[in-house]
Amino acid sequence: MKQFTSVKDVSHLPALVKEALELKRHPYNYKYLGENKVLGLIFMNPSLRTRLSTQRAGMNLGMNVIVMDINKDGWKLETREGVIMDGDAAEHVKDAVGVMGQYCDIIGVRTFPTFENRAEDYAENVINQFIKYAGVPIISLESSTLHPLQSFADLLTITEYKKTIKPKVVLTWAPHPKSLPQAVPNSFAEWMSTAEDVDLVITHPEGYELDEKFTWNARIEYNQNKAFEGAEFIYAKNWSSYHQYGQILSKDRSWTVSADKMKLTNDAYFMHCLPVRRNVVVNDDVIDSPNSLIIKQAANRLWSAQTILKKMLEG
């Protein structure tokens, strides 16, 4: 595996899931793969789960890990081509990436959308320059529009906890005080759609429709209560509008996931990628209930990362 930025980089998803769950049972069986190898993790944005879980994943495989917060430890990078660089940016991303590839055997990179220009964000300019110039495998630690390690971990969690062959999984929009990327819902929709043995329903207020290229296999339901009926998994997440790009169209607290709403489901598990705003996105009594999978989901971030790193080390 040479790059991991989307479910499209996976050749056979069921086999990958099986491999991850096997690795979870025997975490240290492949330490020889990482001998004399260095994993470089480049953060352009804050991170907690991704930062810690990916470091641990590399360590479990015997790799040395280098972490760099490029905007704090380094300097601002230019991402445009052909520019006269007499402004703030001290280095072009292609030079920085070409250099990183000389010191690291695999590079993970995290970048966020600018929200200034949807076409540019959705072109994934930054991570694509990493792929083009690094000369080593690149793993997305969340890009402008996708968060594949999260979605892979989510799929592992659903695989472990599902009670039926093809469970109803509901991705529900929820309110939030800030404008958030669409990366997690885009990616979740893409992975669930590819997984096939999932009945995916997405519910949100009108105007919050995601890019259809990720939701091709999902049903959209604007009535949250109706969407929750018979659900086996409720996956809550806020996102800002795709069509009115980056805007907050609603802060309607009636969309907060409550214990009452959970009663409409088929005793559903509650999921969220974290960090979560308690009592805004979801109420304490739901997230702290025995049906809450949030910590188990986060724990699976380690195994999704370790599986992808293993496949990259294998060539």
Place this chain on the structure above:
Amino acid sequence: MKQFTSVKDVSHLPALVKEALELKRHPYNYKYLGENKVLGLIFMNPSLRTRLSTQRAGMNLGMNVIVMDINKDGWKLETREGVIMDGDAAEHVKDAVGVMGQYCDIIGVRTFPTFENRAEDYAENVINQFIKYAGVPIISLESSTLHPLQSFADLLTITEYKKTIKPKVVLTWAPHPKSLPQAVPNSFAEWMSTAEDVDLVITHPEGYELDEKFTWNARIEYNQNKAFEGAEFIYAKNWSSYHQYGQILSKDRSWTVSADKMKLTNDAYFMHCLPVRRNVVVNDDVIDSPNSLIIKQAANRLWSAQTILKKMLEG
């Protein structure tokens, strides 16, 4: 050992001291204990000695170490229960900690008092949430009110350098331009009182009395000169007032530890936990004298940390 936040977590202090001094002679004998184990160090505040010595301690035991400055690399954490999280904090500490515990085998955490509310600071809300939610052993890298790794290192140093069975040890307040926590003096008093073979005297201007629950075995002496008489160790430290919580009641430079004052002692060693304001807390000619133990004290931070980590790895 499941937690280390105070001398109260130590079952038999003389045995722990012996174990640490033995480890100092043979630092790499227990590298097998840390195989496939990860130590996570979470800093909410700046740190130099603790940061470096605890990393080295983990490495000496064969552990992989992950360091995270949560306020810079991550985001602001909510610490209150039941709050509607629509403000600055992006994640609740209990969710963050629950997640960290999935990736780390032992977690160290450093937090400082807010100085806003004494009762809250002395309730140790933050580190107690780590203990409650992490599911793995927690080691204090300094909390709101205590700094046990420092005090343990101080006790090692006194054990190594004492000339009498029960030396007179003087903890002296000294001036400082800023308002500092009481964690180091509280902790020093608690450890020296527990050690028993120490004759502890605390000297400070009136109004700087520490919480009596830490000083139960110490004599208080308001006359610094009198306190210094016959002392074998002078331990200097500034702290802000406990009773007029967080306030600076004095910047009196006559309390600065000088060569003249050291002449009142029994050729005492000089100690300070560092960082130290030279020529404010203590004069250059004292801290640079052959009787100064500051670097040896700092060196013992490695062995106090490594001993505690070893006991946690042992189960």
Place this chain on the structure above:
Amino acid sequence: MKQFTSVKDVSHLPALVKEALELKRHPYNYKYLGENKVLGLIFMNPSLRTRLSTQRAGMNLGMNVIVMDINKDGWKLETREGVIMDGDAAEHVKDAVGVMGQYCDIIGVRTFPTFENRAEDYAENVINQFIKYAGVPIISLESSTLHPLQSFADLLTITEYKKTIKPKVVLTWAPHPKSLPQAVPNSFAEWMSTAEDVDLVITHPEGYELDEKFTWNARIEYNQNKAFEGAEFIYAKNWSSYHQYGQILSKDRSWTVSADKMKLTNDAYFMHCLPVRRNVVVNDDVIDSPNSLIIKQAANRLWSAQTILKKMLEG
């Protein structure tokens, strides 16, 4: 080797070059040297290449590596002697360094000039306090006036790519929007002069003369076009004025390295230490041409660092 701050710390330069190129062919042959050893890297300034390459170098030698950004992770250090420390600085550099030396077997440190006082910057006060107080070998990761790991990597690159016994190497000043240190050109001049089998020419506008103690073996040529004639290597770099210390005397874009100017050379290779301002220091068509060595130069940073660390570990 006890310190590495200048080519003067190298006893026999041709042997060191040979050793580095041998290490490049067999990177992992000396992992036993670093067993139970810790490399501490202290940054007072941003860094990308140095940060990553020196970490990797230590890892290749089997060392554990600790990185600390002292101004962000720690606090401001006092560097003057005998000061009453009641201002911003919380710790004296000599105390901090003395402590670091207790936890690290080798320390690398990066510091920049203040540009406030040339005599002080050129006295290298900070790195000299590291050498004086650490008690362990010190490696410069760039100091106020020199960048020896960069120059060593540059010499390796020239050794690998030179087509004649004694190639003409041209160090050319180039424009830049900000005031930059003289460390890279000083160091490059010093190393090329010491290497002997290099014909060094330095070209720059009048007023940009470097300190003569570094350029004793170079010819100065104020006409850039004339300097380029017959050159086998063009090494571009901006620096601020040494004589009108720290000032920008020119932003003349006619000094930008262009494809037309490169035609004056003997099909010269293009070199730059990075980060580089594209289309200000050098045009895209030069830096992206097959004759550009910038990535290979950066790759050699790993081998210069690893060679020096190896010599320090050997004693």
